[in-house]
Amino acid sequence: MQNFADKLIEAIKEKGNPCIIGLDPRMELIPQAFFSESEDKTKNELIEDSIFEWAECIIDKIKDLVPAVKFQSAFYEQYGVPGMWAMKRAISYAKSAGLLVVVDAKRNDIGSTAEAYANAFIGRTKIIDTEDPIFDADCVTVSPFLGRDSLIPFVDACKKYGKGIFILVKTSNPGSGDFQDIKNEQGEPLYTVLAKIVAELGNDLVGTHGYSSVGAVVGATHPEEAQILRTMMPKAFFLVPGYGAQGGTASDTLPCFNADHMGALVHSARNITFTHADQNISKNEYGYFVRENVEKMVADVTAVLK
Amino acid sequence: MQNFADKLIEAIKEKGNPCIIGLDPRMELIPQAFFSESEDKTKNELIEDSIFEWAECIIDKIKDLVPAVKFQSAFYEQYGVPGMWAMKRAISYAKSAGLLVVVDAKRNDIGSTAEAYANAFIGRTKIIDTEDPIFDADCVTVSPFLGRDSLIPFVDACKKYGKGIFILVKTSNPGSGDFQDIKNEQGEPLYTVLAKIVAELGNDLVGTHGYSSVGAVVGATHPEEAQILRTMMPKAFFLVPGYGAQGGTASDTLPCFNADHMGALVHSARNITFTHADQNISKNEYGYFVRENVEKMVADVTAVLK
Numbered sequence: 001m002q003n004f005a006d007k008l009i010e011a012i013k014e015k016g017n018p019c020i021i022g023l024d025p026r027m028e029l030i031p032q033a034f035f036s037e038s039e040d041k042t043k044n045e046l047i048e049d050s051i052f053e054w055a056e057c058i059i060d061k062i063k064d065l066v067p068a069v070k071f072q073s074a075f076y077e078q079y080g081v082p083g084m085w086a087m088k089r090a091i092s093y094a095k096s097a098g099l100l101v102v103v104d105a106k107r108n109d110i111g112s113t114a115e116a117y118a119n120a121f122i123g124r125t126k127i128i129d130t131e132d133p134i135f136d137a138d139c140v141t142v143s144p145f146l147g148r149d150s151l152i153p154f155v156d157a158c159k160k161y162g163k164g165i166f167i168l169v170k171t172s173n174p175g176s177g178d179f180q181d182i183k184n185e186q187g188e189p190l191y192t193v194l195a196k197i198v199a200e201l202g203n204d205l206v207g208t209h210g211y212s213s214v215g216a217v218v219g220a221t222h223p224e225e226a227q228i229l230r231t232m233m234p235k236a237f238f239l240v241p242g243y244g245a246q247g248g249t250a251s252d253t254l255p256c257f258n259a260d261h262m263g264a265l266v267h268s269a270r271n272i273t274f275t276h277a278d279q280n281i282s283k284n285e286y287g288y289f290v291r292e293n294v295e296k297m298v299a300d301v302t303a304v305l306k
Numbered sequence: 307m308q309n310f311a312d313k314l315i316e317a318i319k320e321k322g323n324p325c326i327i328g329l330d331p332r333m334e335l336i337p338q339a340f341f342s343e344s345e346d347k348t349k350n351e352l353i354e355d356s357i358f359e360w361a362e363c364i365i366d367k368i369k370d371l372v373p374a375v376k377f378q379s380a381f382y383e384q385y386g387v388p389g390m391w392a393m394k395r396a397i398s399y400a401k402s403a404g405l406l407v408v409v410d411a412k413r414n415d416i417g418s419t420a421e422a423y424a425n426a427f428i429g430r431t432k433i434i435d436t437e438d439p440i441f442d443a444d445c446v447t448v449s450p451f452l453g454r455d456s457l458i459p460f461v462d463a464c465k466k467y468g469k470g471i472f473i474l475v476k477t478s479n480p481g482s483g484d485f486q487d488i489k490n491e492q493g494e495p496l497y498t499v500l501a502k503i504v505a506e507l508g509n510d511l512v513g514t515h516g517y518s519s520v521g522a523v524v525g526a527t528h529p530e531e532a533q534i535l536r537t538m539m540p541k542a543f544f545l546v547p548g549y550g551a552q553g554g555t556a557s558d559t560l561p562c563f564n565a566d567h568m569g570a571l572v573h574s575a576r577n578i579t580f581t582h583a584d585q586n587i588s589k590n591e592y593g594y595f596v597r598e599n600v601e602k603m604v605a606d607v608t609a610v611l612k
Contacts, residue, residue, distance in 0.1 A: 024419075028432060035434070047433060074415055074422035078431045080440040081394055084387045106415055106449075109380055110479035113330075116380035125384045126334060127353060128341070134386040143412075145451040145474060147481025168451060173416035175453025178503075182496060184488045190496075193488065 003207030004138060004164030005215075005237060009262060011067035011100050017298045018262075018305075020068040020102065020239070022269025023058055023090065024075040025051045025083070029274045033283045044082040051079065051086035052093075053283075058273060059090070059097050061287035062294045068100040070239075070267060071137075091137055102239065102265075103137040106168060108150050115153040122154070122163035139164035141217060141239065148197055155201050155214060164213040164237075167201075169194045169229060172219025172242030191225060195232040202236055211235055211263060218256055220248030220266070226255040230263070238264040244271035244297070250304040261305045268297055309513030310444060310470030311521075311543060315568060317373035317406050323604045324568075324611075326374040326408065326545070328575025329364055329396065330381040331357045331389070335580045339589045350388040357385065357392035358399075359589075364579060365396070365403050367593035368600045374406040376545075376573060377443070397443055408545065408571075409443040412474060414456050421459040428460070428469035445470035447523060447545065454503055461507050461520060470519040470543075473507075475500045475535060478525025478548030497531060501538040512541055517569060521545060524562055526554030526572070532561040536569070544570040550577035550603070556610040567611045574603055 012018050027050070034050045034057070041049065059069065076087035087103075094101050107117040116125075121140035124131040142154050142165045154165045170180055170191040180191045195216065202212030215237035218226050222242075230238070238256045242248035243266050256264035272293045276286060318324050333356070340356045340363070347355065365375065382393035393409075400407050413423040422431075427446035430437040448460050448471045460471045476486055476497040486497045501522065508518030518541045524532050526548035536544070544562045548554035549572050562570035578599045582592060 027434065043433070072415070072419055072422075074413070074419045074426065077426040078422040078440060079433065080426070080431075080438075081387060081390050084390050088387055104415075107380070107412075108449075109378070109410075109412055110477060110481075113378055113380045116378075116384040120380065120383040120386070125386075127349070127385065128333065132386075134384060143414075143449055143451050145449050145485060146477050146479060147484035147486070149479055149481030149484075171416060171452050173452060173455055175416075175455030178453035178455075179451060179496060179499070180453070182488060182490045182499065184490070185493075187491075190485060190488060193485070197484075 001162035003205065004158065004162055004213035005211040006207035006209050007138070008067065008100060008164070008237060009209045009211060012262070015065065015067045017066065017302050018265050019066045019294070019298050019301055020070050020265045020267045021062060021066055021272050021294060022070045022072055022267055023055045023273065024072040024269045025054060026075065026274065030054045031276065031281055031283070031286045032279050033281070033286065047079050047082040048085045051083060052089045055086070055090035056093055057283050057287050058290050059094050059099065061291045063097040063099055065291070065294050065298060068102060068265060069094050070102040070104050072269065073103055073105040088135055091135055100139070101137045102139045102141070102166070103135060104141045106141050106143045108143040108146055110146055110150055114150045118153045118157040123157040123161055139166065141166045141168065143168050144194055151201060158205055158213045164215060166215040166217045166239040167194065167198050169198060169216040170218050170222055170225050172221045172246050172248070176219065192228065192232060195229050198236055199233045206235055211237055215239060217241065220252045220256070221246060223252045223255045230255055230258065234258065239267060240264050241267045244268040250300045253301065254304055257305065266301050272297065307468035309511065310464065310468055310519035311517040312513035312515050313444070314373065314406060314470070314543060315515045315517060318568070321371065321373045323372065323608050324571050325372045325600070325604050325607055326376050326571045326573045327368060327372055327578050327600060328376045328378055328573055329361045329579065330378040330575045331360060332381065332580065336360045337582065337587055337589070337592045338585050339587070339592065353385050353388040354391045357389060358395045361392065361396035362399055363589050363593050364596050365400050365405065367597045369403040369405055371597070371600050371604060374408060374571060375400050376408040376410050378575070379409055379411040394441055397441055406445070407443045408445045408447070408472070409441060410447045412447050412449045414449040414452055416452055416456055420456045424459045424463040429463040429467055445472065447472045447474065449474050450500055457507060464511055464519045470521060472521040472523045472545040473500065473504050475504060475522040476524050476528055476531050478527045478552050478554070482525065498534065498538060501535050504542055505539045508542055517541055517543055523547065526558045526562070527552060529558045529561045536561055536564065540564065545573060546570050547573045550574040556606045559607065560610055563611065572607050578603065
């Protein structure tokens with residue numbers, strides 16, 4: 001079974017860039033055309049199909065451009081179970097289109113409950129007489145708040161199923177410092193305490209290209225902290241939110257890369273998918289809008305890596 | 307609109323105890339009888355119906371005994387979308403049976419994403435031309451790792467919809483100390499830094515009985531820390547995991563209560579729902595098993611409160 005980090009590096013090399021596009025539905029911003037052929041559907045079918053078809057359209061238009069897509073589970077969960085069906089179908093569609101899939105669920109809990117979340121997103125669940133994959137993403141984001149023991153079931157699932165995780169270390173929001181920057185009695189901020197654990201947990205999951213399937217979430221909005229974290233976790237892949245809508249520039253993401261210009265995935269969502277002004281454009285016009293935004297992002301990010 | 311903490315206190319007074327029962331499905335432990343009438347169902351229908359009917363059976367048998375039930379979302383998510391349907395149906399059924407419903411989802415994210423999670427569990431989502439409740443629990447558990455700003459959308463939803471949250475402060479697992487006990491330069495552990503924020507955020511949501519709808523998760527496995535936290539958050543309700551299967555006793559939960567013997571909800575799940583030895587018992591026999599376990603827990607917890 002291939003290591004997730006190896007798959008990721010090969011996908012980045014094939015596509016020539018480390019961009020990951022967030023497919024995060026907001027129904028009020030999805031063009032009308034995705035709701036059009038739906039007069040005989042129930043409301044739940046309309047929700048599920050319109051969100052899935054929106055994601056499908058984007059995947060079709062950008063699958064040759066980027067190595068991976070990210071699904072923010074909150075934006076699907078807010079549409080309830082039909083939203084979750086749409087996410088499941090879109091994950092499967094993205095994978096069949098050759099894209100790697102990260103589910104940004106920031107899940108965690110303790111003991112057997114953490115194991116249940118790992119089963120749901122990157123593992124398998126025993127259902128009657130079979131073990132079935134559930135959402136079956138390639139990778140999921142995980143919160144470390146509950147402690148090192150809560151991370152183990154996810155690391156185990158990575159080993160067993162060739163999957164990956166990104167552990168929250170330093171998030172991109174203004175309030176990220178409230179707890180993540182708290183310094184312990186040795187003067188180390190929590191995010192560096194976390195970095196050590198991420199590096200240690202990742203040791204068993206280093207692939208043939210030298211990177212581990214246990215990665216870290218490090219916001220582009222904190223380039224100084226990113227520099228420190230890059231040194232502390234040389235083998236970890238960074239998932240880098242904060243580029244674009246949150247104010248991070250391509251240059252701000254540079255400290256998240258190693259000297260080999262590898263080791264980071266730069267993420268953007270609403271600046272890619274929701275920049276159209278006219279809700280009445282066709283699906284095809286919308287798709288090209290999104291493709292153009294991805295092309296601009298790819299050019300911007302790869303320019304600073306040269 | 308009634309304040310969540312007021313509803314909770316009234317329910318506790320009516321039932322005469324502060325016990326909350328966790329309905330966390332593990333298919334391999336659910337008696338065969340819940341899978342029996344299902345030969346013409348698809349696998350997804352079988353998953354959804356068997357889990358829902360299991361929850362329904364328990365709710366019917368215990369609804370007169372306790373004020374609230376808790377759904378651990380991980381155990382539903384591990385069964386994928388059919389599991390989520392079962393959870394949604396069970397939440398609705400529990401509410402119609404007069405029970406308050408906590409969803410233990412430990413969700414959070416930043417900005418508009420935190421808002422999407424709040425919409426999903428305790429708020430409403432704009433869907434085409436209506437604003438719809440989604441999972442519509444009375445209360446959800448929230449992770450504070452991303453910072454104070456990430457908690458605001460949940461507090462706002464509590465105000466708008468008469469709902470509640472429990473913010474993770476000191477969890478019950480062995481590794482909880484890894485990050486939650488880190489002491490800042492003033493010598494304050496992270497859990498007390500969090501306690502101050504919980505108290506502050508809860509100020510606007512204090513009901514007529516003197517308690518706030520912004521509560522805290524504090525494990526029964528840490529009675530000394532609970533004592534400190536009780537003093538720091540006098541108006542916060544505590545959701546107290548760790549009783550029973552995790553080794554906490556009824557006496558260990560005492561520091562989580564105020565002098566009025568109010569202010570804490572004591573939780574148990576697998577020690578209530580999965581103590582039967584025989585998988586071939588009838589639904590009715592199983593229900594009485596669960597009821598007996600709840601009666602024992604109620605007697606145990608109320609004894610120390612006298």
